[in-house]
Amino acid sequence: MGDYEVHPRGDGRLNGIKYDSDEDGYTQGTAMESEADEMTQEVPESQMDDRESQMDEGDDIQMGQYSKVRTDMDVLVAKLLSRWWYVLPEWPPANYNYREQLEKKMLKCYPVTEFEDHENVDSNGYKKCYQLSAFPGVFRDFKGVAHDLRPIEGKPCYNNMIQKSREELIQLIKTAINKQISLLSNSPYDESALIERLKEVGDSPYSANSIQELAELK
Template sequence: LGGLLEFYEECSEHTSSSSDWDYSENSNYVSTNIFNTNNKAKKKLRALLNKLRKPKKKQTSKSEKTQLVKRILCRWWYVFKEWPPEDYNYSSKLAELGLSGPKEVPGYPGLFMDSKEVIYDLRPYETAPTYNNLVKLEKSQLVGLLCSALKAQLLE
């Protein structure tokens, strides 16, 4: 849009009234006076309008596996157990860090805050429903997970 504004300022002397404006099919406004009076402006405007009108190409390089993972992540709570797990033992990780008295952050299981208000995230990321974990699975497993997720979502 910055280029369009610069163009407007450059060519504003060529537009005489609001009646000179036509509506194009993509809701872009084109002055007929500009097209009739200034060749340089005409080329510049057409280039800008072509940029606006060209539909962005979808990325087709994504693999089927990536698409499956993406669709599963949109509805992961239908397939996986609650994460982080309620029965996970955080005491070993707290001991590793040398923390003895941090309090769990209310509403965020697995997050702990010490007396200096430093937050420690001790959730088990090996079992998290993340892209990196799901992409490690076989394609057949991903298809099964997606089918289960869709069935559970439809039953809800």
């Protein structure tokens, strides 16, 4: 997969997940991320039935589309997004309080093990939901719609990263590559070839040619 396919879309949304959004009012695909999450935890039966009906209808998972002709800045952003966790602050922040966002959405969160024990909509009009354990800040309601309540600030996505200067992107990439090399050096596997390649790219002057080399780096 390319760098854009394994990371948030330009607006910070996750590929292939059906959203309820205040910003643009559309939903997208099926909750692919929640399906991955459901592999590691018990899934409410009602949502399993809903997922099967969606699959029977032949819904396609919609993925973000990006031009194959990318500018140098696009390449730099892509390469930062492919290793952002080495250099940028944790996101979403640990122990972030989603209570206010849940309140605005009229959502009430329950542990997934208790999800089926509660009414879909309580007497106060709150819809039941549970948080995806693999994706903190993303909540799935009883209809299977995912609500992304993660904070916009600090979101590692194209729209935020493209606002940085070329120099800042390069410095962040170099720092991330050095951290990546440090971790690979302690790997129980032979990572020497990748380490050598990363060193070459990390030490490059980031001219037009070297940015093209960076584009080919996985």
